Amino acid sequence: MKPEKAMPEDFSKSSPGPNWSTLAVHAGEEHEKARSALTDPVFLTSTYSFADSDSLLKFIVEKQPREEYARYGNPLEKTAERKLAALENAADAVLYASGMTAIAGLLLGKLRAGDEIVLIDECYLRTRDLCLETLPRFGITTRLVPACDYAALEAAISPATRLIFGELPTNPHLSVLDLERIAALGQRRGVETAIDATLATPYNIRPLDYGIDYVLHSCTKYFGGHNDLLAGVVLGSREKMEPLRNFRGLLGLMGSPQVAHLLLRGLKTFELRIERHNANGQAVAEFLAGHPRIETVYYPGLSSHPQHELARRTMRGCGGVVTFTVKNADWRQTADVVDAVRVPHIAPSLGGVESLIEQPLVLSYYDYSPEQRRQWNIPDNMIRLACGIENAEDLIADLNQALEVH
């Protein structure tokens, strides 16, 4: 299924789409709030009382929409879910305590012993760990396929396959999946599809518009946007979200009202921030691509990227994450470049206002053998830069001086 609105010819800001900032500021909120507060009040309560047994019965029998016990939800988390659903063009959303909780909430809430999933192998390493190391304990098997190999994807589907799971763009290699193809394959073979679009955000692409069944995000990243919270979300149809919401309530996989407050506050500036992340990512990628010390730049906004045309057709921008390798550098010389950078902090994560930089070998893949790092295409000279919202010229000048270091 094609999105209703024509996709842009290029990454231009004037391309059609919803009025993102109006949605980000107002969607999901009640106009009249408790005590006439302008912003949504934070209710710090673990339980909710009933006036009498009749009102309790009314809630139970008529399924009246109200709060009951905080493990099943709180008003602010519901506001955040409605706002995220509006941004993602989804009927419903289920908020979780972290991105990983959202992924686990989907996989464990949906799959049972004997089921298989097909995982596109280029992805956040903890997602792969969860699928390869934890799910087998519950009798669930994962088949890995390389990113963008659609023949391998189709061949990996068996009668036991329940879900195809991929990332867009992939972390940290920034490959761009063809969602129309994946959704069509899933529909043809009767297999549901899920896309972790954390690195894209709905501003850049909305997978549900392509017929994907579930879209997931680590809200820790661009949605929260300020490197100050952990949260995750799964979005899709009401019918598909209902069992996930029940499973979340059973285990209490949700975050706190304070986190929902921070998330809602971060979301107000969603469009402004993502436009800047996109612009910074593109400018930094172009600078690195022209630098003599750089070997490869992984960024879909560059014409050299293998899926550049697909990105141009389907995405409004490519986000703030730029991955690159330093020419003829061993791990130490690469670490010297990371250490010489002054503006970004050396830290995991991405999508916040502060730029963050890391060498995957040192940060996330240290415990992996050289063979495993080769298998997952993590060379020693790879750096991932998550551009924040600083001024692009400062980020570029900083990288330029850091690349002088030998």
Ligand SMILES: Cc1ncc(COP(=O)(O)O)c(C=O)c1O
């Ligand atoms: C693509 C992607 N998905 C999921 C996650 C996990 O999110 P969280 O750290 O909020 O659990 C991350 C974290 O880096 C990520 O990059």
